[in-house]
Amino acid sequence: MLTRKSKLLLTKIFSFFSVVRGYNIFVIALAQYLSAIFILAPERRALDILLDWRLFVLVIASTFAIASGYIINNFYDAKKDIINRPKKSYLDRLVSQKTQLRVYFILNFLSALLGYIISWRAALFYSVYIFLIWFYSHKLKKYPIIGNLTASLLAVLPFFGILLYFKNFYHVIFAHAIFLYLIILIREMVKDLENIEGDLSNNYQTIPVKYGENFAKRIISTLLFLTLIPVYFLINVYDVGYMDIYFYVSYILLLIFILKLWNSEGKIDYIKLHFLLKIILLAGVICIILIKPTVVENGQKLLLIR
Numbered sequence: 001m002l003t004r005k006s007k008l009l010l011t012k013i014f015s016f017f018s019v020v021r022g023y024n025i026f027v028i029a030l031a032q033y034l035s036a037i038f039i040l041a042p043e044r045r046a047l048d049i050l051l052d053w054r055l056f057v058l059v060i061a062s063t064f065a066i067a068s069g070y071i072i073n074n075f076y077d078a079k080k081d082i083i084n085r086p087k088k089s090y091l092d093r094l095v096s097q098k099t100q101l102r103v104y105f106i107l108n109f110l111s112a113l114l115g116y117i118i119s120w121r122a123a124l125f126y127s128v129y130i131f132l133i134w135f136y137s138h139k140l141k142k143y144p145i146i147g148n149l150t151a152s153l154l155a156v157l158p159f160f161g162i163l164l165y166f167k168n169f170y171h172v173i174f175a176h177a178i179f180l181y182l183i184i185l186i187r188e189m190v191k192d193l194e195n196i197e198g199d200l201s202n203n204y205q206t207i208p209v210k211y212g213e214n215f216a217k218r219i220i221s222t223l224l225f226l227t228l229i230p231v232y233f234l235i236n237v238y239d240v241g242y243m244d245i246y247f248y249v250s251y252i253l254l255l256i257f258i259l260k261l262w263n264s265e266g267k268i269d270y271i272k273l274h275f276l277l278k279i280i281l282l283a284g285v286i287c288i289i290l291i292k293p294t295v296v297e298n299g300q301k302l303l304l305i306r
Contacts, residue, residue, distance in 0.1 A: 015094035016103075019074050020067040027285055028066060032059050032162050034288040039173055040166045042291075054118055058165055061114035062158040065126050068107035069133035069154070071100050076137045080198035118165075125161055129154075144207045148192070152185040172238040179230040180284070182223055187277045189220050190261075194270035217261055224258055227251075246287035250280050 036055060037046045049055060074081070074092055081089040108130050116123035133154055141147040156177060163173065192199065192206040193216055199206050208216045231251065235244045257276055264270055 019092050020070045025063055025066055029059050029063055031285040036162055038288050038291040040168055057114050057117055061111045061126050064107040064111040065130050068104045071104040072134055073137040080202040083198035084195040142204045144205050144210050148188045151188045152181055155184045156181050175230045175233045182227045186220055186223050190274050240291050242290040243287050
């Protein structure tokens with residue numbers, strides 16, 4: 001039997017896990033490693049990348065920066081989350097804001113320090129990234145369009161930190177990045193539709209609040225159409241192995257998404273659409289392994305030579 005103190009401790013740990021979106025951070029860290037193995041450095045053996053301590057330090061640094069970003073974002077969104085996400089808001093408030101801010105500064109310091117272990121450029125990258133997250137949470141997210149563009153950019157930037165480490169600027173990498181950016185941007189727009197009630201009451205000038213839901217839906221439809229451009233190159237120009245199956249299936253889901261979007265009228269409908277986009281993004285992470293695993297083949301050849 002757990003004691004009362006043990007139950008309270010577990011509750012606070014679960015609360016803090018909710019604040020920093022532990023599940024999201026795990027998926028991002030996994031995506032960074034899979035991207036490094038199959039996209040950013042396909043000429044290297046998978047085992048070499050997994051055992052690369054410098055890459056590990058960079059992934060941990062980005063993990064700390066992202067976690068601190070969730071904390072500061074949660075801090076500034078506390079009032080509107082009471083309306084938009086009452087259950088999650090209650091869970092998050094089990095850990096005091098004072099404690100959350102203390103952890104926020106510690107994580108920021110550790111992120112910059114870990115970056116400095118690799119190089120001063122890495123430390124600068126994560127320091128700028130931390131500042132941008134704070135500036136977005138404090139100011140930019142309250143404004144239409146620029147808030148969405150910035151949020152999507154911040155979601156993609158950790159992958160560019162790994163890209164700068166490997167210094168492999170293949171065109172296919174940017175095609176992947178553009179597709180990812182557009183899907184995340186669509187998700188941000190759907191979140192605005194989902195949270196319109198809380199945004200309106202707290203004077204967040206998001207696109208649905210300022211221009212209306214139909215205008216937001218038109219922008220989402222346009223963004224969905226634009227995803228055809230990177231998908232065309234990824235399927236027809238670049239060699240992404242069996243991952244083209246993912247793009248075909250995801251586009252079927254996106255067509256279902258757009259049909260549902262124009263028939264959506266309330267928060268529950270938008271939550272379902274948001275969940276569908278999460279499934280597409282998660283599947284995209286897992287399906288990276290469908291890219292032709294040349295790193296594994298190269299590793300086998302090296303072993304045979306030896």
